[in-house]
Amino acid sequence: MRIGVFDSGIGGLTVLRELKARLGGHDLLYLGDTARIPYGTRSPQTVISYSLRVASYLVEQGIDALVIACNTATTHALPDLEAACEPLGIPVFGVVHPGVQAALQVHEEGQLALLGTEGTVLGGAYHRALAEAAPDQELIAVPCPLFVPLVEEGWLEGVVPTEVARRYLEPLQGRVDTAILGCTHYPLLREVIASVLPGVHLVDSARATAEAVLEALGPGEGTGSLRFMVTDGPERFADVGERFLGERPDPVEWVDVGQPTAAFSRPLPA
Amino acid sequence: MRIGVFDSGIGGLTVLRELKARLGGHDLLYLGDTARIPYGTRSPQTVISYSLRVASYLVEQGIDALVIACNTATTHALPDLEAACEPLGIPVFGVVHPGVQAALQVHEEGQLALLGTEGTVLGGAYHRALAEAAPDQELIAVPCPLFVPLVEEGWLEGVVPTEVARRYLEPLQGRVDTAILGCTHYPLLREVIASVLPGVHLVDSARATAEAVLEALGPGEGTGSLRFMVTDGPERFADVGERFLGERPDPVEWVDVGQPTAAFSRPLPA
Numbered sequence: 001m002r003i004g005v006f007d008s009g010i011g012g013l014t015v016l017r018e019l020k021a022r023l024g025g026h027d028l029l030y031l032g033d034t035a036r037i038p039y040g041t042r043s044p045q046t047v048i049s050y051s052l053r054v055a056s057y058l059v060e061q062g063i064d065a066l067v068i069a070c071n072t073a074t075t076h077a078l079p080d081l082e083a084a085c086e087p088l089g090i091p092v093f094g095v096v097h098p099g100v101q102a103a104l105q106v107h108e109e110g111q112l113a114l115l116g117t118e119g120t121v122l123g124g125a126y127h128r129a130l131a132e133a134a135p136d137q138e139l140i141a142v143p144c145p146l147f148v149p150l151v152e153e154g155w156l157e158g159v160v161p162t163e164v165a166r167r168y169l170e171p172l173q174g175r176v177d178t179a180i181l182g183c184t185h186y187p188l189l190r191e192v193i194a195s196v197l198p199g200v201h202l203v204d205s206a207r208a209t210a211e212a213v214l215e216a217l218g219p220g221e222g223t224g225s226l227r228f229m230v231t232d233g234p235e236r237f238a239d240v241g242e243r244f245l246g247e248r249p250d251p252v253e254w255v256d257v258g259q260p261t262a263a264f265s266r267p268l269p270a
Numbered sequence: 271m272r273i274g275v276f277d278s279g280i281g282g283l284t285v286l287r288e289l290k291a292r293l294g295g296h297d298l299l300y301l302g303d304t305a306r307i308p309y310g311t312r313s314p315q316t317v318i319s320y321s322l323r324v325a326s327y328l329v330e331q332g333i334d335a336l337v338i339a340c341n342t343a344t345t346h347a348l349p350d351l352e353a354a355c356e357p358l359g360i361p362v363f364g365v366v367h368p369g370v371q372a373a374l375q376v377h378e379e380g381q382l383a384l385l386g387t388e389g390t391v392l393g394g395a396y397h398r399a400l401a402e403a404a405p406d407q408e409l410i411a412v413p414c415p416l417f418v419p420l421v422e423e424g425w426l427e428g429v430v431p432t433e434v435a436r437r438y439l440e441p442l443q444g445r446v447d448t449a450i451l452g453c454t455h456y457p458l459l460r461e462v463i464a465s466v467l468p469g470v471h472l473v474d475s476a477r478a479t480a481e482a483v484l485e486a487l488g489p490g491e492g493t494g495s496l497r498f499m500v501t502d503g504p505e506r507f508a509d510v511g512e513r514f515l516g517e518r519p520d521p522v523e524w525v526d527v528g529q530p531t532a533a534f535s536r537p538l539p540a
Contacts, residue, residue, distance in 0.1 A: 046502045149419040
């Protein structure tokens, strides 16, 4: 099968890495919408519009399944992507539900924490998924806007990331036993986050998402292939991407995702 | 006259503030391309394409002059914007030349420094402008990618911004007497930057640009008006914008800049 994986940029490579480890018999197409990154501070309507455009392009490439490897896009655009893809027989996987399930498995008692972008925290998808799975479970959601630029800059340890993490996360100390890393960039700051929240389970939804996709699609029977596409800056993507993927993404193609086909079009925000 | 002012987002409000103080007799239209912010890490072709689209929209609003209140857009797109606007009798003002002129006025000896986004530093427009104005003058350019997200987060003082500034700017200590704040966000970090570079002249191109526009167009004879438009997130723009403008931008309209007219179209990057 051909599996399309999309993210606003580079963070989704942490999901691709886990997918590749489990579903390497499939062809994996990764598309990073680097011309419109970051999604995390944009309005829901704009995130939906961008996500539909990217998904439309991947569907034109003949994908059999779609993985939304981005928490903000999953938060805002999952229903619209399902509505566009499922009539075509293309199942859609997001990162929110698997992350919530994984958190509930390790969580013992008290409140759960969600760390994410502004869009993910305010969008409420984690709250809704948790309300379905565990109606009485409380969730404290903390937006951490500087984590993404820190990771993109490659500052993963030392004074600055530790102080940033302390400022965002100190209010959680002693109040939570489990925190969901609700952004695909955050696993790269795992050690810094753990130093501020010692003893807290840190849940990475990349792994949980890959497990969910594996369960649905199986490991694949081919030899598998990897293809990397971006909407801007292939060189920069390859340079920064290595930290996320564990190997250099190469080659990286520039693509113009253009306008979405009719099934993927929605009115713009007004 | 009607003057169009554009930026990738919110930083250009520091330029608008200076324009308003000097050219308040004109009608000022501000357009922040918040659906595509940030420009600072994007490829030159993409910045050109976005800038032309925004300029095309402003021209349709009947502007008589265009101010590019963004260092990255000036760096990459000034020649294309001039080529599209000047045949229509619309003069174009960027922030790079005024910033260089202002720096040369206070600079005493040795090397000059430029602090900016990755796009501004690598784009070379400051180097070219300086080579024209003062051919033997050396310039050390330092990209400071975390300054913009820090300012947008409102962290303008304390441990984190000071440590970030120290990490970027310590190599300049004792080597420069003048530094150009080559990004419209950076004036909000002026005190932190000054604490790491004591005694160094910090040149803010917003003021220099407004002076250049005043000299060309005069102060205006009407009562003047202000209009704010963004391509995404009007509420967020109003909330964060107050720090930049010194007053709350209100009301803020959402606009769809759509496709540029023919004169403003360029092939996409390939």
